[in-house]
Every structure is written in structure tokens, then in C-alpha cells.
Amino acid sequence: MTSPEGSFAGPNPAPASRVVALCGGVGGAKLALGLESVLAQGQLTIGVNTGDDFEFLGLCISPDLDTVLYTLAGLSDPVRGWGRCDESWNFMAALEQLGGENWFSLGDRDLALHVERTRRLRAGETLSAVTGDLARRFGLRAEVLPMTDQPVHTLIHTAEGALPFQDYFVKLRCAPCVTDISFSGAAEASANPALIGALADPKLSAVVICPSNPFLSIDPILAVPGVRAALERTPAPIVVVSPIVGGRAVKGPTAKIMGELGLAVNSKMIAAHYAGLIDGMVIDDSDAADSEHLGVPAHVTRTLMRTAGDKCKLAGAVLSFARALDEGAMPRHTENA
Amino acid sequence: MTSPEGSFAGPNPAPASRVVALCGGVGGAKLALGLESVLAQGQLTIGVNTGDDFEFLGLCISPDLDTVLYTLAGLSDPVRGWGRCDESWNFMAALEQLGGENWFSLGDRDLALHVERTRRLRAGETLSAVTGDLARRFGLRAEVLPMTDQPVHTLIHTAEGALPFQDYFVKLRCAPCVTDISFSGAAEASANPALIGALADPKLSAVVICPSNPFLSIDPILAVPGVRAALERTPAPIVVVSPIVGGRAVKGPTAKIMGELGLAVNSKMIAAHYAGLIDGMVIDDSDAADSEHLGVPAHVTRTLMRTAGDKCKLAGAVLSFARALDEGAMPRHTENA
Numbered sequence: 237m238t239s240p241e242g243s244f245a246g247p248n249p250a251p252a253s254r255v256v257a258l259c260g261g262v263g264g265a266k267l268a269l270g271l272e273s274v275l276a277q278g279q280l281t282i283g284v285n286t287g288d289d290f291e292f293l294g295l296c297i298s299p300d301l302d303t304v305l306y307t308l309a310g311l312s313d314p315v316r317g318w319g320r321c322d323e324s325w326n327f328m329a330a331l332e333q334l335g336g337e338n339w340f341s342l343g344d345r346d347l348a349l350h351v352e353r354t355r356r357l358r359a360g361e362t363l364s365a366v367t368g369d370l371a372r373r374f375g376l377r378a379e380v381l382p383m384t385d386q387p388v389h390t391l392i393h394t395a396e397g398a399l400p401f402q403d404y405f406v407k408l409r410c411a412p413c414v415t416d417i418s419f420s421g422a423a424e425a426s427a428n429p430a431l432i433g434a435l436a437d438p439k440l441s442a443v444v445i446c447p448s449n450p451f452l453s454i455d456p457i458l459a460v461p462g463v464r465a466a467l468e469r470t471p472a473p474i475v476v477v478s479p480i481v482g483g484r485a486v487k488g489p490t491a492k493i494m495g496e497l498g499l500a501v502n503s504k505m506i507a508a509h510y511a512g513l514i515d516g517m518v519i520d521d522s523d524a525a526d527s528e529h530l531g532v533p534a535h536v537t538r539t540l541m542r543t544a545g546d547k548c549k550l551a552g553a554v555l556s557f558a559r560a561l562d563e564g565a566m567p568r569h570t571e572n573a
Numbered sequence: 574m575t576s577p578e579g580s581f582a583g584p585n586p587a588p589a590s591r592v593v594a595l596c597g598g599v600g601g602a603k604l605a606l607g608l609e610s611v612l613a614q615g616q617l618t619i620g621v622n623t624g625d626d627f628e629f630l631g632l633c634i635s636p637d638l639d640t641v642l643y644t645l646a647g648l649s650d651p652v653r654g655w656g657r658c659d660e661s662w663n664f665m666a667a668l669e670q671l672g673g674e675n676w677f678s679l680g681d682r683d684l685a686l687h688v689e690r691t692r693r694l695r696a697g698e699t700l701s702a703v704t705g706d707l708a709r710r711f712g713l714r715a716e717v718l719p720m721t722d723q724p725v726h727t728l729i730h731t732a733e734g735a736l737p738f739q740d741y742f743v744k745l746r747c748a749p750c751v752t753d754i755s756f757s758g759a760a761e762a763s764a765n766p767a768l769i770g771a772l773a774d775p776k777l778s779a780v781v782i783c784p785s786n787p788f789l790s791i792d793p794i795l796a797v798p799g800v801r802a803a804l805e806r807t808p809a810p811i812v813v814v815s816p817i818v819g820g821r822a823v824k825g826p827t828a829k830i831m832g833e834l835g836l837a838v839n840s841k842m843i844a845a846h847y848a849g850l851i852d853g854m855v856i857d858d859s860d861a862a863d864s865e866h867l868g869v870p871a872h873v874t875r876t877l878m879r880t881a882g883d884k885c886k887l888a889g890a891v892l893s894f895a896r897a898l899d900e901g902a903m904p905r906h907t908e909n910a
Binding site: 293294295320323324326327328329330331333334335336343344345346347348349351352354355358359369370373 | 665672689691706707
């Protein structure tokens with residue numbers, strides 16, 4: 237859709253400007269936290285992957301939503317990389333004594349979120365409504381949105397057959413060789429209307445695809461009908477932060493999966509994956525040599541986020557880069573891409 | 574039903590003899606523990622009230638079954654009187670932060686039992702099957718049976734209307750004045766076949782009604798069709814241990830409820846409540862004056878159970894009393910009572 241003149245933020249994003257971030261779990265949530273820190277209340281909308289959601293012990297678990305909520309609330313465990321800080325494990329210990337399933341660990345405090353969400357979902361509330369309420373309870377300034385309220389299940393196709401994501405990721409520790417990935421239920425799902433609304437907001441000044449796994453965390457979001465089209469329609473620049481640093485994935489199975497799918501593990505391949513959708517890419521200093529071969533403008537900076545300062549600095553750099561793209565300092569994606 | 578000669582245990586109960594105990598929560602579970610201690614593997618079957626069962630946070634809670642399981646497993650908290658020992662409360666603290674319901678407290682370890690049972694019930698298993706498996710996991714020598722696998726809900730009728738039991742007992746701390754008690758669903762429920770089978774077992778040598786609240790813990794069991802008839806049919810002596818000590822209830826709202834229902838708080842009234850069903854009653858030393866006015870033979874002993882020794886001693890006294898009744902040393906209930 238052609239952008240009417242003046243329908244989005246000008247040279248300096250007005251306080252009323254809006255940013256949409258798309259992300260999965262840990263790595264993406266770090267940048268989401270940075271973005272929340274540098275943006276004002278109500279400016280940031282985060283669309284989160286729910287393809288990893290599953291049922292465990294009869295409880296509805298949404299790993300990526302939980303990681304985003306906990307990270308933004310300052311409750312995530314920085315060492316473990318999942319779950320809550322100051323956690324205790326007495327529930328799991330007692331469950332083992334009862335012979336219950338224990339391949340997925342739920343901390344005692346973490347469990348409160350799963351029990352409460354499951355209760356409310358079973359009572360007929362939507363995942364969006366429950367997530368929104370949890371975000372308010374945690375005092376978040378950002379809007380956190382599941383990509384859809386319908387069930388979507390990421391399936392990992394391997395030589396041993398198709399595996400539900402958590403079976404592949406947690407139970408089998410990513411050991412099986414991946415041949416394909418699919419998103420069961422995605423075609424029948426409806427995109428979260430609030431996410432589509434945010435992407436259509438005339439005040440939208442940037443879309444940030446966080447440094448999450450493109451295959452496991454971002455593709456499920458793009459697979460939900462309406463999301464890709466809404467991204468293609470927005471006049472706001474779409475910037476992806478590469479999850480590759482120095483030819484390696486920072487965390488998780490991204491590099492292993494890319495290798496198994498016959499893809500080179502570098503930022504060029506990430507850019508190729510998003511070709512036609514993105515307007516620019518932020519890559520790490522260590523991959524600076526790739527910057528001329530991405531097919532879109534690149535911004536080279538340090539993308540590893542260890543401290544709170546790292547997260548804010550990267551968020552600021554990403555937003556500045558988007559602004560530069562928007563101002564025409566750099567070429568934009570074609571409107572019909 | 575007339576007892577065929579030699580169909581139940583002789584003067585000294587053979588190792589193969591069998592005892593059925595009926596009980597509710599704390600007080601009853603103490604005697605159940607004593608009985609388990611003095612009887613051999615497979616000799617004791619405990620029929621437990623499930624009228625207090627309720628759903629909380631979407632979890633199926635069975636307070637009396639849990640108390641019996643934890644008490645017999647040596648896992649109950651001796652000070653608090655409910656839940657598990659060595660408990661932590663991080664789940665509830667986190668739940669409060671999320672705005673979840675917190676009028677009923679679930680400890681982190683205790684929660685494992687509720688989550689696992691709920692999962693299995695929702696997967697189609699019966700409460701009996703789940704309870705039996707938990708009892709085995711806890712290494713119990715006794716058979717623990719819910720009175721029924723169907724839902725029965727004890728309703729407390731008060732001036733403020735009919736209240737679900739836990740609302741009356743926990744949320745309102747027994748404050749409302751009780752006008753009546755009913756057992757919703759009892760008439761439509763089927764008694765646990767294993768309980769009916771145990772009561773019909775030719776090897777049955779005694780039925781012990783534990784010192785539980787007659788109105789709240791034992792009456793729901795008797796309200797399930799088939800239980801009272803099975804008790805009336807058994808040739809084995811039925812002995813009740815009075816929950817009254819020195820004209821007061823040891824624990825819980827028994828005395829308050831008896832007063833509100835216009836009943837005198839003494840063992841005579843307990844005997845009158847069970848009239849026609851029981852063959853003998855065990856009362857506390859402090860109520861010895863009542864012993865001649867119960868309508869059934871009495872055994873007077875110390876019924877307060879503080880130590881493990883107290884529980885075993887009382888259990889032994891109850892079984893000896895039942896044996897004496899059985900040997901005809903004391904008058905029996907009429908077979909058609």
C-alpha cells in the first residue's frame with residue numbers, strides 16, 4: 237500500500253511514534269528489553285512467537301511469551317537463560333517422587349504463571365487477554381502480543397520423523413538432524429488483530445525483527461495469514477538484527493539447523509532468508525565483511541548484548557538506523573516487495 | 574445379611590483378617606495411621622470422604638485424601654495440621670503478584686500432587702486409580718479409597734445461603750451459623766466398588782469409624798448409596814471412636830456445628846447420631862460418665878493422639894474392643910438394624 241504523505245513519523249520520531257518488534261525467546265527478548273528501555277510508555281508493541289507453546293502436566297506453557305514477560309519485568313534468570321530468577325524447585329522434586337513427567341523443568345514461582353494462565357484460558361479467556369493482563373501486573377510499558385490466539389505448533393521434521401518443538405529442543409536437546417520445519421495450524425490461525433492494527437498504525441516508525449532464530453522464532457509469526465502482508469504494506473522501515481555473530485549463532489540451535497538445512501551460517505544467508513521483506517539489517521562488527529553483500533543497507537555495530545547498557549545501546553542504534561532508512565539516506569524496499 | 578458360620582475372623586484375627594476404616598481429614602487420619610502401624614500389609618482399607626473435594630485454580634483438590642496420604646506417608650505437617658512438612662510457599666507468593674486467587678494455600682511440594690492428579694483425572698483416569706497409584710508411590714501398606722469416583726459436594730446451609738464446604742471452612746473460617754448440611758451429587762454417585770467389596774469381604778473383622786466429624790466427614794460417606802447398606806450387612810463389629818473429648822471437639826468445627834444444629838456436645842449425641850449402625854463406641858477417659866448412656870457397649874480410654882505411640886495404642890485398643898464385641902463378650906447390633 238502506498239504510504240500517504242506525512243502518515244508516519246517525520247525526521248525525528250514524535251513521542252507518539254510507534255515501534256513494532258517481532259521476537260522469539262532469549263536473544264530476541266534482550267533486544268525487546270532494550271527497545272522498551274529507550275521508548276516511552278505505549279510506544280512499543282512486541283509480537284511474540286507462540287509456535288513453541290505446548291501442554292505439559294496439563295498446563296498451557298508459552299515459553300517465548302514467558303521469556304519476554306520475565307525479561308521485561310526484570311524477573312528472568314540471567315545465568316540459566318530461561319525461567320525466573322530467585323527460583324526454587326520443590327514442586328519438581330515432589331513431582332518426581334510421584335512419578336510425574338519431569339523432562340521439562342518448572343520452577344515453583346514460574347509455575348504460578350502457568351497455573352493461572354491455564355485456568356483463565358480454560359475459563360474462555362484469550363491468550364492475548366491473559367498476556368495483556370500479566371504484562372500490566374508486571375508493570376511493563378510495552379504491549380506484549382501473542383502472534384495469534386489460535387494454537388500453532390512448530391514441527392521439527394527429522395530423520396526420526398516429525399517432532400513437536402519442545403520434544404526436539406528440550407527432550408532431545410536438538411540432537412536429531414533437521415530436514416524441514418513446519419507450522420501446524422498456522423494456515424488456519426488468525427493473526428492477532430492488535431498486531432495487525434499496530435502494523436497498520438499511521439504512527440508506525442519502525443518494525444524491528446529481533447535477533448531470534450529466523451526458522452524457529454520469526455518464521456512461525458510470518459506463517460500466520462495476514463502478518464507478512466501487513467509487513468509488506470507498512471511504509472515504515474523493517475530492520476532485522478542478525479542473530480549471527482562472527483559466523484556463529486549466539487545461542488541455541490540456529491547454526492546447527494542452518495547447517496543441516498544446507499545453509500551457510502552467516503548474515504548473508506539471514507538476509508537472503510528475509511529478502512523482499514526487510515529494508516535493512518544490523519550485523520555484528522565481527523561480520524563487517526558481509527555488509528556489502530546483504531542486498532539491503534547494513535548497519536555494523538556490536539550486537540552481543542551482555543549488560544543492560546548493551547541492550548539499550550543496540551536498541552538505540554537499531555532505531556537510528558531505521559530512521560536513517562526512513563529519511564531516504566539509504567535505499568528502501570520496493571513498496572510491492 | 575446373616576453371617577455364615579466361620580465367615581469372619583475368629584477369636585484372634587488371623588493375619589488374613591481385614592479392617593475397614595472410614596475417615597475424613599486430620600483427626601481421622603491420625604487413627605488411620607495408628608491402624609496401619611498395628612496391622613500388616615493388605616489388612617487395612619481406608620474409605621475416605623471426598624465431599625470436601627473442590628476445584629481451585631483449575632486444579633482438583635481432595636483435602637481429606639491428601640491428608641490421609643500425607644499422614645500415612647509421614648509427610649504431613651504436624652504443626653500446621655494440613656499440607657506437607659518441609660514446605661515452601663514460593664508458588665503462592667508469585668501467584669499473588671499475578672493477582673491469582675489465594676484464599677486457599679497450596680505449598681510448592683503439595684502442588685505436585687494436585688497438578689499430577691488433575692492431569693490424570695482430565696486424561697480419563699478415576700480418582701480411585703490415581704489415589705491407589707499415589708499410595709503405592711508413597712509406599713503405604715494400607716489401601717486408600719475415595720468413597721466414590723463421582724463428584725459429591727458437601728454444602729453448608731447457613732443464614733447466608735448454601736456454601737460450598739471450602740468456602741465455609743477456609744474462606745469464611747466457619748463463621749456462618751449452620752442450619753443444615755447436604756451432600757450434593759451423593760444420591761447419584763456410586764460407592765467405590767473396592768470399598769463395598771472390602772465391607773463384604775468374609776475376612777472382615779472390624780469396621781472402625783475414625784474420630785472424624787460425623788456431620789462433615791462421615792455422613793457424606795454414608796450418604797453414597799450402598800455404603801450404609803454394606804455396613805448394615807456386615808457381620809463384623811462396627812466401632813466408632815468419638816471425636817469428643819471432655820465435652821469438646823478436639824479440632825475443627827464439630828462442637829460449633831453441633832451447637833448450632835441444637836445438639837448437645839457430648840459422646841451421647843455422637844452415639845445417637847450413629848444409632849442402629851454401630852456396635853460399640855470408644856470414648857475418652859474424660860467422658861467416662863457417658864459410658865452407660867450410649868445405647869451400645871463403650872470402651873473408655875485415652876483418645877487424644879499426640880505421639881505415634883498414642884496412635885498405635887488407641888488403634889490397638891479399638892481393635893481389641895471390636896474383637897471383644899465379636900466374641901460375644903458384649904452385646905452386638907441386631908442384624909437388621
